[in-house]
Amino acid sequence: MMLFDFEKPIEELYKQIEKAKETHVKGKVNMLDTIEQLEKKVVELKKTIYNDLNAWQKVQISRHPDRPYTLDYIENIFKDFIELHGDRNIADDKALVGGLAKLDNQPVMIIGHQKGRNTKQRQMRNFGMANPEGYRKALRLMKIAEKFDIPVISFIDTPGASPGLEAEERGQGEAIARNLLEMSVLKVPVVCIIIGEGASGGALGIGIGDVVSMLEYSWYSVITPESCSSILWRSWEFKEKAANALKLTSKDMLEMQMIDKIITEPTGGAHNDPETMYKTVKSELKKILKELCETDINKLVNKRIEKFSNMGVYNE
Amino acid sequence: MSWFKRVKEGIATKTQDKKETPDGLWHQCPKCKKPVLAKDLIKNSWVCPHCDFHEKIGSEGYFRIIYDDEKYTLMFDNITSADPLKFVDSKPYPEKIKDAILKTGLNDAVRVAVGKLNGKKLVTACMDFKFIGGSMGSVVGEKIARAIDYAREHHIPLLIISKSGGARMMESSYSLMQMAKTSAKLALLSQSKIPFISLMTDPTTGGVTASFAMLGDFNIAEPESLIGFAGPRVIKETIGKDLPKGFQRAEFLVEKGFLDYIINRKELKQNLSTLLSIIWDKKTKKKESEEV
Ligand SMILES: [Zn+2]
Numbered sequence: 001m002m003l004f005d006f007e008k009p010i011e012e013l014y015k016q017i018e019k020a021k022e023t024h025v026k027g028k029v030n031m032l033d034t035i036e037q038l039e040k041k042v043v044e045l046k047k048t049i050y051n052d053l054n055a056w057q058k059v060q061i062s063r064h065p066d067r068p069y070t071l072d073y074i075e076n077i078f079k080d081f082i083e084l085h086g087d088r089n090i091a092d093d094k095a096l097v098g099g100l101a102k103l104d105n106q107p108v109m110i111i112g113h114q115k116g117r118n119t120k121q122r123q124m125r126n127f128g129m130a131n132p133e134g135y136r137k138a139l140r141l142m143k144i145a146e147k148f149d150i151p152v153i154s155f156i157d158t159p160g161a162s163p164g165l166e167a168e169e170r171g172q173g174e175a176i177a178r179n180l181l182e183m184s185v186l187k188v189p190v191v192c193i194i195i196g197e198g199a200s201g202g203a204l205g206i207g208i209g210d211v212v213s214m215l216e217y218s219w220y221s222v223i224t225p226e227s228c229s230s231i232l233w234r235s236w237e238f239k240e241k242a243a244n245a246l247k248l249t250s251k252d253m254l255e256m257q258m259i260d261k262i263i264t265e266p267t268g269g270a271h272n273d274p275e276t277m278y279k280t281v282k283s284e285l286k287k288i289l290k291e292l293c294e295t296d297i298n299k300l301v302n303k304r305i306e307k308f309s310n311m312g313v314y315n316e
Numbered sequence: 317m318s319w320f321k322r323v324k325e326g327i328a329t330k331t332q333d334k335k336e337t338p339d340g341l342w343h344q345c346p347k348c349k350k351p352v353l354a355k356d357l358i359k360n361s362w363v364c365p366h367c368d369f370h371e372k373i374g375s376e377g378y379f380r381i382i383y384d385d386e387k388y389t390l391m392f393d394n395i396t397s398a399d400p401l402k403f404v405d406s407k408p409y410p411e412k413i414k415d416a417i418l419k420t421g422l423n424d425a426v427r428v429a430v431g432k433l434n435g436k437k438l439v440t441a442c443m444d445f446k447f448i449g450g451s452m453g454s455v456v457g458e459k460i461a462r463a464i465d466y467a468r469e470h471h472i473p474l475l476i477i478s479k480s481g482g483a484r485m486m487e488s489s490y491s492l493m494q495m496a497k498t499s500a501k502l503a504l505l506s507q508s509k510i511p512f513i514s515l516m517t518d519p520t521t522g523g524v525t526a527s528f529a530m531l532g533d534f535n536i537a538e539p540e541s542l543i544g545f546a547g548p549r550v551i552k553e554t555i556g557k558d559l560p561k562g563f564q565r566a567e568f569l570v571e572k573g574f575l576d577y578i579i580n581r582k583e584l585k586q587n588l589s590t591l592l593s594i595i596w597d598k599k600t601k602k603k604e605s606e607e608v
Contacts, residue, residue: 222487
């Protein structure tokens with residue numbers, strides 16, 4: 001497993017555990033107690049480290065290569081998933097996936113950014129940066145959901161919308177704008193979860209929900225810390241400072257009332273214990289959906305519009 | 317200069333922006349380099365009479381061009397920026413705001429006005445690029461939202477003139493959420509069947525493009541305006557080569573199907589008037605006769 005710089009003290013313990021295991025296997029000394037002691041220490045140390053993370057460290061965790069992605073959540077939480085492809089116009093965007101599924105017995109429509117795990121996959125998924133056809137596919141799926149009265153679940157995980165020639169030619173701005181407008185009045189419940197990176201319009205483009213929640217170590221901002229650093233301080237070196245200034249952590253976002261909920265991650269982050277993460281997300285989703293599905297949809301839509309209308313701080 | 321008439325009563329007059337008056341009698345066109353008499357340039361809606369180059373102007377200029385007798389009422393102009401994130405880069409954000417207010421005579425990067433265009437009421441929200449690059453923060457979002465609400469409540473068509481470099485980074489996600497806020501409000505306006513015309517000018521990029529600017533019933537633009545989601549520099553860095561000529565210009569967007577048409581600023585007022593006479597004036601007449 002890849003460890004971060006700030007996890008270095010844990011690495012030392014891991015080494016000791018490996019050594020103890022080796023000794024034990026060789027059969028010379030019974031090391032089981034020592035190993036157990038060391039493993040306990042690891043858990044304790046992780047807790048200590050993870051309780052005291054700064055914004056930039058959280059950004060790093062959100063990008064851990066082993067962190068669960070949208071399709072992992074789909075596979076481990078839902079059943080009967082039927083993936084739906086294409087925007088009926090240009091292409092099927094592999095950076096934004098979607099389809100029908102069941103959450104236990106509740107039918108749902110799922111949309112979400114998808115990143116790749118190896119070089120080939122990363123290219124195919126365009127690093128989770130969707131093109132206009134991705135946002136249009138998502139809208140097409142949401143309209144299907146509306147037609148058949150199925151709630152929408154949106155998994156957000158993107159370093160931003162794709163900034164390329166083709167994206168511009170096909171109207172990236174229009175595609176995102178259209179989604180913002182349509183999602184704000186979509187007549188089915190919409191739940192959004194930022195599971196990793198939530199950068200700019202690319203994230204917001206599938207991010208208008210009745211309940212918007214963030215995984216504990218995910219982030220949400222108008223720009224990546226790197227780009228912010230390069231624009232404001234003319235260098236990528238100030239990304240830590242930028243991450244801090246942007247107030248992009250789940251805790252900040254909840255305090256500023258731009259999200260509704262934080263979903264706690266297992267100690268050491270979602271990548272450290274995906275099974276627990278899936279369980280938590282599943283139970284949260286069930287709780288949220290139950291409540292939303294019991295509310296009158298017109299009330300829900302009005303509340304959704306009101307919520308986003310109230311965002312902003314100014315003097316008057 | 318006599319062409320400037322004071323706007324209606326009750327309006328702060330510090331916004332007589334001097335920058336929109338050319339210094340001296342003569343003005344040199346930055347494109348064709350030919351000289352033009354300043355008063356002729358103004359008469360020509362700040363469009364070069366030799367080569368049709370559109371000088372960059374702000375809300376003051378547009379309001380004067382659009383509204384009958386250059387009369388209009390500013391609305392919601394007392395809203396100013398707060399500093400929710402206590403953001404500091406080269407200097408604290410509140411100082412930046414103060415500087416911008418002093419330098420531009422504006423309170424933020426958008427102003428909202430209501431007045432008459434060829435005798436018919438029109439609400440206009442017009443962005444000002446010279447205020448921190450026309451960036452969208454909470455104030456821009458709130459003023460646009462209120463302009464939309466006002467148009468909806470009073471049953472008046474809405475024009476938004478965009479000119480923006482994108483997000484106000486110093487407001488981070490507050491800035492981002494203004495995209496959601498303005499789009500949600502436009503959804504309501506659309507449901508009320510009130511016309512919304514979006515005029516994009518040079519440049520219109522980032523979060524403004526990806527929200528209200530692209531959501532017009534009619535998306536129109538001034539000639540050669542740069543319009544896009546990602547800025548040209550970012551795209552160039554991403555693809556590692558130079559961008560094709562004319563990329564992201566208004567003419568390119570018409571070809572790609574994202575604009576209804578390009579409008580020369582000299583013809584803007586008449587064009588808006590004609591457009592509204594087709595889709596809206598009959599409707600209001602009908603409504604008025606029903607009320608009688
Ligand atoms: Zn000229």
